[in-house]
Amino acid sequence: MARGQAVPDRRVDLTLEAAFPNVAMATRAVAGVCALTDMKPEHIDEVELGLAEAINNVVEHAYDGREGGEVRVSVLLFPQVLRIDIEDEGRAMDPRLLVDPQLCFDCGDPDSLPEGGMGLALIRQLFDAIAYETRDGRNRMTLTRWLVVI
Amino acid sequence: MARGQAVPDRRVDLTLEAAFPNVAMATRAVAGVCALTDMKPEHIDEVELGLAEAINNVVEHAYDGREGGEVRVSVLLFPQVLRIDIEDEGRAMDPRLLVDPQLCFDCGDPDSLPEGGMGLALIRQLFDAIAYETRDGRNRMTLTRWLVVI
Amino acid sequence: MIDSEARGGVTLARLTDKRLDAAAAPGFKTGISALIEGGADRIVLDLTAVSFVDSSGLGAIVSALKQLGSRGDLVLAGLQPPVRKLLQLTRLDRVFKTYDTAEDAVAALG
């Protein structure tokens, strides 16, 4: 079955230099955009958190904390779907990491508590679908969130 | 006196295709970013309105309502200043229009009431400083808002 | 986009979208104009759901007022702070009667 590419009703693209202080600029921008939809405030908070984790990972891992890299965040509003694409030209992630990221620790053992390694597990929980691909040196994570219950 | 160019603490650049439905994507994004500052909600509303007027003008006048044009909106946060640059590659505006835009009508005469022509007067009222320049076929309106009282 | 309801001789026209901006203004204009052509002459525009109006949206409201002319009345109800602010900045607060709620407005026009 041939399926055409859907055109969003509205779109804005954000670009930021890969640096932690800029991440909140992008996540707050997307939270602001979400107010155009019928999303509840707590769902907008979820999008903001999941997106922050994804962009933090680009800054920290794809660009290894080096400055100068560019992160592009595209925000697409379809009638029933919010899609966010996050693109970078840094180190690619092994997409298998996304399959089933775990949060494992033993409540009784303080030493086992996580100081990191929570990002991908959060992203998985906070979006309805996640895709990741690398093409021509460009990595793209696609985060999708349904705006309605189907 | 030589004065260096200040570097913002945080920055994000938005690009949108010139079309009215996308304008709210940009204005809501900037409103979301403003929540990072200590601005009061009513002041964020003012920025959102002024910016909507400025981008609407680009879509309507600079690009004459034609689709395909690109609008770039850069959002720069300095410690005490919010600066928003709006750039297009369409028809340039006569910068003298910004000097003293007026809202004139006679309350008693319905025919004199304005259905348009309010944008520039609103922008003037809603920002602390406005600049406009055209260079190499690129127009840039710079809107500045103080985040503190000095 | 406009939900309308007859209340005696008053037409209560409720905007259902959050924004009356340049993207929404043409649709609003068509809808309100059809109401007026259909005979509505005392209109309460209920903006309770509307968190944002720009000068294009306000211009569309002005155009409805002009279309009514001297044979009718159009008043605004349920203005959120940003909408009230726009009216003040454009000084059109001197032109439009405003009411806190749609019920207040209907009672005043009825």
Added chain:
Amino acid sequence: MIDSEARGGVTLARLTDKRLDAAAAPGFKTGISALIEGGADRIVLDLTAVSFVDSSGLGAIVSALKQLGSRGDLVLAGLQPPVRKLLQLTRLDRVFKTYDTAEDAVAALG
């Protein structure tokens, strides 16, 4: 960034910024670590002002808990809904005691 105050044997550490994210986490870590090295061992972290925490911020709080080890206690107060949600999603709500207000937390630890 951290306002701290001795309340009997309890240290009330209040975050003054709205966000404890990857940009703010290093500064927070330095500040809270200095408090612990300075002798604070029963700590109430007042997050009332904080509307957003990401996993880096939460990781920095976990690291303070680890630094205290078995000789102390660190509890959280004033969690806004997004912060509470993060604790749930990471299941660290099973690890941190939380209180509605800083006063409640100080009373409980005191």
